[in-house]
Amino acid sequence: MERLAFDVAHFFAGSLVLVSLMLLYQDRLSALINVFAFQAVVLALSVAWQAYVQGAPHLYLTAAIALSVKAIIIPVALHRMIRRLGIHREVETAVNIGPTMLAGLGLVALSMVVILRATAAADMLAREDLAFALSVVLLGLLMMVTRRNAVSQVIGFMSLENGLILAATGAKGMPFVVEISVAFSVLVAFIVIGIFLFRIRERFDSVNLQALDDFRGEIR
Amino acid sequence: MVALPPIVANLWCVAALLVIGAAAVAIGKRNWARWLVYGCSLTVSAVSCTIAVAHLIAAPAAGSEIVLPLGLPWIGANFRIDVLAAFFLAVIDLGAVAASLYGLGYGRHESAPERVLPFFPVFLAGMNMVILAADAFTFLFAWEFMSLASWALVMTHHRDEENRRAGYVYIVMASLGTLALLLAFGLMAGPDGGYTFAAMRAHGTPPGLAGLVLAFALLGTGSKAGLVPLHVWLPLAHPAAPSHVSALMSGVMTKVAIYGFIRITFDLLGPVSWWWSVPVLLAGVVTATLGVLSALMQNDLKRALAYSTIENIGLIFVALGLAFAFQGNGMKAAAALAMTAALFHVLNHSLFKSLLFFGAGAVLNATGERRMEKLGGLQNRMPATGLLFLIGSVAISALPPLNGFASEWLMLQAILLSPDLPQWALKLLIPAVGAMLALATALAAACFVRAFGISFLGRPRSAAASDAHEVDRLSIAAMAMLAVLCLLAGVLPAFVIDALAPVVQAVTGTRMPVQTVAWLSIVPIAESRSSYNGLLVFFFIVSSASIAAFAIHRLASDRLRRAPAWDCGFPDGSPVTQYTADSFAQPLRRVFGGFAFRAREEVHMPPPGDGSPARLTVTMHDLVWEFIYEPIARLVNALAVRLNHLQFLTIRRYLSLVFGVLVFLLLVLASWG
Numbered sequence: 001m002e003r004l005a006f007d008v009a010h011f012f013a014g015s016l017v018l019v020s021l022m023l024l025y026q027d028r029l030s031a032l033i034n035v036f037a038f039q040a041v042v043l044a045l046s047v048a049w050q051a052y053v054q055g056a057p058h059l060y061l062t063a064a065i066a067l068s069v070k071a072i073i074i075p076v077a078l079h080r081m082i083r084r085l086g087i088h089r090e091v092e093t094a095v096n097i098g099p100t101m102l103a104g105l106g107l108v109a110l111s112m113v114v115i116l117r118a119t120a121a122a123d124m125l126a127r128e129d130l131a132f133a134l135s136v137v138l139l140g141l142l143m144m145v146t147r148r149n150a151v152s153q154v155i156g157f158m159s160l161e162n163g164l165i166l167a168a169t170g171a172k173g174m175p176f177v178v179e180i181s182v183a184f185s186v187l188v189a190f191i192v193i194g195i196f197l198f199r200i201r202e203r204f205d206s207v208n209l210q211a212l213d214d215f216r217g218e219i220r
Numbered sequence: 221m222v223a224l225p226p227i228v229a230n231l232w233c234v235a236a237l238l239v240i241g242a243a244a245v246a247i248g249k250r251n252w253a254r255w256l257v258y259g260c261s262l263t264v265s266a267v268s269c270t271i272a273v274a275h276l277i278a279a280p281a282a283g284s285e286i287v288l289p290l291g292l293p294w295i296g297a298n299f300r301i302d303v304l305a306a307f308f309l310a311v312i313d314l315g316a317v318a319a320s321l322y323g324l325g326y327g328r329h330e331s332a333p334e335r336v337l338p339f340f341p342v343f344l345a346g347m348n349m350v351i352l353a354a355d356a357f358t359f360l361f362a363w364e365f366m367s368l369a370s371w372a373l374v375m376t377h378h379r380d381e382e383n384r385r386a387g388y389v390y391i392v393m394a395s396l397g398t399l400a401l402l403l404a405f406g407l408m409a410g411p412d413g414g415y416t417f418a419a420m421r422a423h424g425t426p427p428g429l430a431g432l433v434l435a436f437a438l439l440g441t442g443s444k445a446g447l448v449p450l451h452v453w454l455p456l457a458h459p460a461a462p463s464h465v466s467a468l469m470s471g472v473m474t475k476v477a478i479y480g481f482i483r484i485t486f487d488l489l490g491p492v493s494w495w496w497s498v499p500v501l502l503a504g505v506v507t508a509t510l511g512v513l514s515a516l517m518q519n520d521l522k523r524a525l526a527y528s529t530i531e532n533i534g535l536i537f538v539a540l541g542l543a544f545a546f547q548g549n550g551m552k553a554a555a556a557l558a559m560t561a562a563l564f565h566v567l568n569h570s571l572f573k574s575l576l577f578f579g580a581g582a583v584l585n586a587t588g589e590r591r592m593e594k595l596g597g598l599q600n601r602m603p604a605t606g607l608l609f610l611i612g613s614v615a616i617s618a619l620p621p622l623n624g625f626a627s628e629w630l631m632l633q634a635i636l637l638s639p640d641l642p643q644w645a646l647k648l649l650i651p652a653v654g655a656m657l658a659l660a661t662a663l664a665a666a667c668f669v670r671a672f673g674i675s676f677l678g679r680p681r682s683a684a685a686s687d688a689h690e691v692d693r694l695s696i697a698a699m700a701m702l703a704v705l706c707l708l709a710g711v712l713p714a715f716v717i718d719a720l721a722p723v724v725q726a727v728t729g730t731r732m733p734v735q736t737v738a739w740l741s742i743v744p745i746a747e748s749r750s751s752y753n754g755l756l757v758f759f760f761i762v763s764s765a766s767i768a769a770f771a772i773h774r775l776a777s778d779r780l781r782r783a784p785a786w787d788c789g790f791p792d793g794s795p796v797t798q799y800t801a802d803s804f805a806q807p808l809r810r811v812f813g814g815f816a817f818r819a820r821e822e823v824h825m826p827p828p829g830d831g832s833p834a835r836l837t838v839t840m841h842d843l844v845w846e847f848i849y850e851p852i853a854r855l856v857n858a859l860a861v862r863l864n865h866l867q868f869l870t871i872r873r874y875l876s877l878v879f880g881v882l883v884f885l886l887l888v889l890a891s892w893g
Binding site: 107110111113114117118138141142144145148 | 872875876878879882883886887889890
């Protein structure tokens with residue numbers, strides 16, 4: 001049972017990293033949102049498994065929140081948003097996929113080295129979880145750095161946040177309040193960013209952040 | 221009634237001072253606020269001083285300590301009073317009593333009392349807290365509290381451009397000093413974070429780090445005390461404050477810095493090594509000489525006093541350096557002698573420097589002038605102030621029988637023991653230091669002959685000086701109190717040395733022999749070597765002077781005659797023909813000014829036939845400022861210009877920057893162990 005619990009948790013957390021890497025090379029916005037929804041589903045499964053293994057019923061609630069908000073409400077809202085903005089067919093010219101993927105792999109390796117070395121004394125399950133969580137966080141950050149479109153930056157931010165939730169649930173005994181507040185802060189951030197998107201759009205007829213920079217008259 | 225432990229009583233005093241400060245914010249503008257604030261400060265400081273003196277005399281082996289649930293949660297705020305703290309507390313609160321008494325009278329002339337009254341007691345509280353602190357966090361907090369309170373007092377008259385500059389330079393240097401102390405404490409706390417002084421004492425510091433801690437301690441406390449080249453703020457900031465605050469900053473706050481240095485090096489850093497003495501001696505002697513030379517060149521009375529503070533700090537650091545040298549070589553008796561000299565001079569300097577600043581404040585009140593070129597003839601108009609200023613000048617010039625002589629004599633006695641040291645470096649260095657010390661002392665005497673002579677003697681050089689009136693009785697009482705203490709400490713140094721013995725015992729592990737024996741002579745090492753009897757010298761001076769006066773007045777003529785002064789054959793009655801401060805300093809400027817200040821004199825003669833006067837212009841450079849601070853300022857400016865474009869990046873660039881730094885830090889972490 002111990003072995004199985006570890007393997008399944010490892011499987012889910014590893015899938016989360018894999019989906020994060022998938023996010024990196026999606027150049028259509030609607031596909032990006034779908035992959036993000038898929039990531040949220042994997043996250044919910046992972047958290048639910050943790051709840052089962054740790055015998056912590058409140059984690060089921062976290063999983064339910066992740067599933068309902070991140071896998072359903074936010075993706076649906078984002079789909080509607082890009083449809084209203086008329087950018088659902090847009091192809092985002094991200095930085096070249098090859099180098100981005102290589103950088104992503106490098107980040108995963110880096111986080112493995114850092115975490116496995118720093119937490120030599122900790123429980124094996126928590127170590128693996130933390131390493132994967134850090135990878136997800138770094139990949140989300142990488143996505144925010146490489147994308148120009150505001151919507152994909154939002155998705156990068158939220159996938160970063162998925163990594164945080166993975167870390168929070170993987171560590172035993174994290175207070176429930178922390179998880180709840182993290183989940184709600186993301187929701188609030190999503191609303192705020194959504195409003196901003198429309199404001200940017202109203203003013204510049206585009207959600208490409210390039211427009212903001214051009215407006216400031218900066219040289220990139 | 222249950223007797224309070226001394227530390228609790230002292231902390232109550234600090235709390236009372238803080239409450240007075242808070243109350244002063246509300247009532248600062250009222251006429252009577254001065255009486256309340258200074259009166260309460262006076263009472264509280266007197267109580268605190270009494271507790272400290274009682275603790276010093278009782279000298280219990282264990283200090284009195286307490287931990288308050290404030291500050292860092294896992295440490296709390298540790299406070300402790302031991303004999304070393306008690307001595308400095310006594311010095312500080314004595315200065316505070318005098319300054320409060322003086323403030324009662326002097327404060328009447330303050331144009332913006334609401335900017336002085338709240339900060340004055342708070343400043344006192346800050347200084348007390350530094351001394352009582354027993355962990356790094358509390359110490360640094362109190363240190364910074366003291367710096368900020370004094371900064372606010374420096375900025376009292378902030379509409380004056382010069383004061384704003386003084387405040388700016390002061391706060392920059394104070395921040396630098398705190399940073400250095402922070403690093404020093406961080407190194408001493410070690411990787412386990414033992415931030416209480418007790419923990420630092422217990423686990424000690426590895427010898428490799430000790431040098432670094434010493435450097436940071438010198439930097440941190442030296443910047444507050446005014447060690448060259450960290451002194452640049454001091455001659456700007458000390459004169460800018462109201463005079464009783466100048467007295468506190470110069471006479472007392474610099475002693476807090478000395479306390480910090482002694483506490484860190486002798487107490488917390490573990491066994492003393494002899495080589496520590498080399499940087500301390502060098503810093504001390506350069507400070508002493510440059511300080512007094514600068515004081516000699518100043519025209520502003522208060523600024524000259526501030527530079528003289530720098531000189532005295534240099535003397536104290538020299539004595540501490542000697543104590544390092546002897547202690548590191550196991551010469552316990554000599555180390556005790558040097559440490560006694562340092563502590564004695566700490567007390568003395570706080571007494572006479574406060575007295576002199578009070579005198580300068582009285583002159584400023586009476587005439588509205590700080591420039592010596594506009595003073596003169598004040599002895600006839602302000603006889604009491606003049607006499608008291610003279611006593612202070614004699615004391616600071618280290619003339620017997622006053623207290624300055626006693627402590628500097630002890631310092632020179634310690635220097636004379638240097639041939640017994642095993643290291644040749646010290647054998648050669650210390651006599652050279654002694655020679656420079658003697659030079660500095662002689663120059664200090666010249667400096668105060670000049671300060672007193674130009675300001676108080678001769679004829680008034682301005683209408684303000686000729687219309688001057690004696691200041692109020694409270695100011696005079698404050699000055700008289702300090703003058704009497706100067707005289708007592710000078711005439712009866714044996715009592716002071718014996719009172720210092722427990723402190724010296726605690727710091728160096730041994731003490732000077734008991735001095736209050738037959739005839740009250742002080743004998744630092746052996747009777748056959750040297751001894752000094754202040755009382756005897758005093759009686760000799762008093763009796764010979766009285767006999768001479770009696771002889772002149774009785775045997776010659778006792779009639780007072782007034783006659784015109786000898787005018788060298790040029791009967792011009794104008795007071796500008798008198799010796800001026802600049803002309804008095806000219807010979808010394810010619811000898812030392814060339815290399816110390818790159819002084820140049822130029823004479824512009826009018827062409828033949830032109831009736832206009834010839835002009836003599838003197839240009840002097842502050843080399844420390846030009847060679848150290850200006851390059852640093854230029855560097856900072858250049859870097860700021862370079863980094864300016866970072867303020868205008870795009871959102872994505874900022875994110876990339878954060879991302880890059882994060883990855884870099886993770887890489888460092890990954891490749892660390």
